[in-house]
Amino acid sequence: xxxxxITPTAFCKLKLHATKYPSxxxxxxxxGTVKKDKVTIQEAFPLFHGNFCLPMLEIALLQLExxxxxxxxxxxxxxxxxxxxxxxxxxxxxxxxIADKIQSYYEHACLILIDNKxxxxxxxxxxxxxxxxSWIVPEDKILWTVQDNAHDLLNGALKQNLQHQxxxxxxxxxxxxxxxxxxHLTKKFSK
Amino acid sequence: xxxxxxxxxxxxxxxxxxxxxxxxxxxxxxxxxYQYAGFCYEELILASPDNYHLYVQYAEIxxxxxxxENYNMALRYYxxxxxxxxxxxxxxxxxxCLVLHQLKGFASKDNIRLFDLAHQKLIDFxxxxxxxxxxxxxxVLKKLKPTETF
Numbered sequence: 142x143x144x145x146x147i148t149p150t151a152f153c154k155l156k157l158h159a160t161k162y163p164s165x166x167x168x169x170x171x172x173g174t175v176k177k178d179k180v181t182i183q184e185a186f187p188l189f190h191g192n193f194c195l196p197m198l199e200i201a202l203l204q205l206e207x208x209x210x211x212x213x214x215x216x217x218x219x220x221x222x223x224x225x226x227x228x229x230x231x232x233x234x235x236x237x238x239i240a241d242k243i244q245s246y247y248e249h250a251c252l253i254l255i256d257n258k259x260x261x262x263x264x265x266x267x268x269x270x271x272x273x274x275s276w277i278v279p280e281d282k283i284l285w286t287v288q289d290n291a292h293d294l295l296n297g298a299l300k301q302n303l304q305h306q307x308x309x310x311x312x313x314x315x316x317x318x319x320x321x322x323x324x325h326l327t328k329k330f331s332k
Numbered sequence: 333x334x335x336x337x338x339x340x341x342x343x344x345x346x347x348x349x350x351x352x353x354x355x356x357x358x359x360x361x362x363x364x365x366y367q368y369a370g371f372c373y374e375e376l377i378l379a380s381p382d383n384y385h386l387y388v389q390y391a392e393i394x395x396x397x398x399x400x401e402n403y404n405m406a407l408r409y410y411x412x413x414x415x416x417x418x419x420x421x422x423x424x425x426x427x428x429c430l431v432l433h434q435l436k437g438f439a440s441k442d443n444i445r446l447f448d449l450a451h452q453k454l455i456d457f458x459x460x461x462x463x464x465x466x467x468x469x470x471x472v473l474k475k476l477k478p479t480e481t482f
Contacts, residue, residue, distance in 0.1 A: 196427045207468045
């Protein structure tokens with residue numbers, strides 16, 4: 142069983158996605174590298190806000206699958222989700238179903254649930270892995286961490302209101318010029 | 333749930349409350365009650381037959397439920413939507429390709445031609461804006477393409 146590390150870029154993007162749509166559920170996919178006993182979640186690809194149905198999810202998955210195929214060492218490693226209701230901190234059936242699908246790409250895929258009551262706190266997320274047929278909090282020996290300057294990066298991004306610049310797949314479908322890979326944000330974060 | 337009961341009572345009295353139908357549909361989708369969401373969309377389409385977005389959303393629900401009958405219906409609704417507006421209608425073009433892929437066991441010459449048309453339109457869209465997603469989209473669509481069956 143590997144340990145998991147979340148890079149500042151991935152962390153910020155998923156948080157910004159949630160803060161951009163505070164009254165709606167949001168979700169997205171996580172891509173990263175897998176090395177022996179460590180998964181590094183490098184990037185977050187925001188997918189939808191509000192309701193969504195199967196077809197566009199399949200298109201997004203197929204495109205990311207193709208992208209990973211081209212990048213050689215990248216792979217789909219997880220799924221993130223923020224529930225619509227403030228008090229709802231459970232893994233919903235839909236979230237579990239999508240995370241199960243990601244498991245077919247990588248057996249130790251993870252599920253990140255954004256803590257609605259602690260979005261801007263550190264880390265403000267709940268981390269789940271699949272054990273048997275359920276997504277549960279992993280055993281103590283499994284380490285999952287957010288890399289060091291992630292929280293500071295998020296604070297800086299929120300101060301600059303960067304959440305307005307994040308693009309998800311749904312937005313891309315409405316406006317083809319918007320890039321759901323968010324390279325403009327990746328560039329800002331790497332500085 | 334309690335919320336859907338409230339909406340249902342509202343709609344019993346005001347059958348033409350479009351916003352209520354939409355909210356009820358959203359509630360049903362969030363609870364994975366896609367069949368019921370579909371009924372709501374039928375009402376919405378009756379009320380606003382010119383709104384092609386509704387046709388696309390209804391097609392998405394049909395696809396989500398699945399099964400060849402629903403895929404064929406979805407094919408029709410995606411096609412109606414595209415007849416109304418091709419501009420910027422990425423969801424409909426993508427949806428059309430997916431549905432035709434699902435129906436590949438019944439791939440007629442017409443279906444294949446339709447897929448190729450949709451494929452080309454999507455490529456043209458991505459090309460026209462100089463998108464770097466062009467190659468990924470093209471590869472994905474090539475993999476989805478149905479081949480002729482008898």
